[in-house]
Amino acid sequence: MSNPQMVMYDEEFQEINEVIGRLLNDANAKVIFLVDKNGQLISGVGDTERFDTTSLASLTAGNIAATGGLAKLIGEKEFSILFHEGEKDNLHISIVGGRVILVVLFDNRSSLGLVRLRVKKSSDELSAIFDSLLKKAEDRERKGVSDFPFAEITDDDIDNLFN
Amino acid sequence: MSFINYASREINCKIVYYGPGLCGKTTNLQHVYQKTAPDAKGKMISLATETERTLFFDFLPLALGEIRGFKTRFHLYTVPGQVFYDASRKLILKGVDGVVFVADSQEERIDANIESLDNLRYNLKEQGYDLDKLPYVIQYNKRDLPGAMTVEELRRDLNPTSVLEFEACATTGEGVFETLKAIAKLILVDLKKGK
Numbered sequence: 204m205s206n207p208q209m210v211m212y213d214e215e216f217q218e219i220n221e222v223i224g225r226l227l228n229d230a231n232a233k234v235i236f237l238v239d240k241n242g243q244l245i246s247g248v249g250d251t252e253r254f255d256t257t258s259l260a261s262l263t264a265g266n267i268a269a270t271g272g273l274a275k276l277i278g279e280k281e282f283s284i285l286f287h288e289g290e291k292d293n294l295h296i297s298i299v300g301g302r303v304i305l306v307v308l309f310d311n312r313s314s315l316g317l318v319r320l321r322v323k324k325s326s327d328e329l330s331a332i333f334d335s336l337l338k339k340a341e342d343r344e345r346k347g348v349s350d351f352p353f354a355e356i357t358d359d360d361i362d363n364l365f366n
Numbered sequence: 367m368s369f370i371n372y373a374s375r376e377i378n379c380k381i382v383y384y385g386p387g388l389c390g391k392t393t394n395l396q397h398v399y400q401k402t403a404p405d406a407k408g409k410m411i412s413l414a415t416e417t418e419r420t421l422f423f424d425f426l427p428l429a430l431g432e433i434r435g436f437k438t439r440f441h442l443y444t445v446p447g448q449v450f451y452d453a454s455r456k457l458i459l460k461g462v463d464g465v466v467f468v469a470d471s472q473e474e475r476i477d478a479n480i481e482s483l484d485n486l487r488y489n490l491k492e493q494g495y496d497l498d499k500l501p502y503v504i505q506y507n508k509r510d511l512p513g514a515m516t517v518e519e520l521r522r523d524l525n526p527t528s529v530l531e532f533e534a535c536a537t538t539g540e541g542v543f544e545t546l547k548a549i550a551k552l553i554l555v556d557l558k559k560g561k
């Protein structure tokens with residue numbers, strides 16, 4: 204496998220939610236999502252109910268992947284920040300620690316300048332959490348600790364999924 | 367790369383439908399979408415041209431149920447089959463957990479099938495994957511058409527390694543769920559083995 208297994212544990216999940224919860228307040232944003240580069244939603248805070256979060260995650264990742272491809276074509280490593288301005292709502296999309304995508308949705312109660320400033324600070328904190336998450340997962344793997352729920356899965360378990 | 371979330375007790379896996387232009391990848395997803403209960407599926411997103419050719423990808427999230435207390439979700443993607451969309455195909459393959467190769471059974475599409483399969487192998491390799499080590503199944507689609515090659519012929523040209531294969535007619539849905547179940551199962555068995 205070329206990619207390490209992406210995992211999330213309770214402890215880091217809470218830390219992450221604290222950081223983006225604070226960012227939500229500090230940036231006066233409406234909703235914030237964290238998405239992995241493959242399009243899977245990691246977490247969201249704010250008015251998340253109003254959105255189809257799964258679609259949002261997949262399209263965000265597609266967007267980042269496409270602009271990443273564009274960047275390479277013109278000799279850039281990647282565009283680490285994308286900004287989409289709408290009539291009411293705006294999207295600020297940025298890459299955190301090279302791995303995760305941070306999506307901030309805000310309206311005219313905030314501003315691009317404020318969002319950019321606050322995102323910068325939170326990104327460092329998030330980066331550190333994801334670093335330790337990765338290390339933890341590697342450590343566990345090396346020690347052979349498997350809290351993997353599928354170790355004892357049976358064929359019947361799998362077949363039942365489709366019934 | 368599957369994503370295991372111990373905090374929310376979820377497992378997410380990514381399945382990519384690959385194959386030449388017009389072989390029926392989007393039709394596969396449309397059938398799955400139509401036949402899946404509302405509470406088990408999300409919205410299907412199709413980024414397509416005005417003539418309904420896939421431009422970037424189709425996306426369909428499925429929540430199949432629980433295994434050992436973990437919600438098991440599959441994210442189904444199709445690639446654009448047309449040759450000149452290669453850059454997009456590479457992007458969609460990122461983080462893939464399992465591949466369905468949809469072949470067009472019509473005789474005149476055999477070259478397109480072979481080319482697309484080569485392209486799949488090449489694009490995977492570029493990202494450090496080996497098709498022979500990945501959960502992977504083949505679907506021979508458009509079995510209903512009069513110009514369809516025999517399965518033996520298709521197997522000889524497209525399935526030298528004898529992976530699981532399915533005959534299908536995506537427009538009626540025949541073989542569509544069999545294919546999906548097979549790849550999902552291979553992915554879960556792969557996960558079970560651990561890496």
Ligand SMILES: Nc1nc2c(ncn2[C@@H]2O[C@H](COP(=O)(O)OP(=O)(O)OP(=O)(O)O)[C@@H](O)[C@H]2O)c(=O)[nH]1
Nearest residue numbers: 387388389390391392393420446447508535536537
């Ligand atoms: N007769 C027949 N037609 C099919 C079958 N599956 C798909 N089609 C038709 O083939 C055409 C192309 O199908 P799509 O699903 O859009 O093909 P695709 O693989 O997504 O094509 P791209 O997006 O260009 O890569 C449509 O008109 C479908 O109705 C089949 O099993 N039998």
Ligand SMILES: [Mg+2]
Nearest residue numbers: 391392419420
């Ligand atoms: Mg298509």
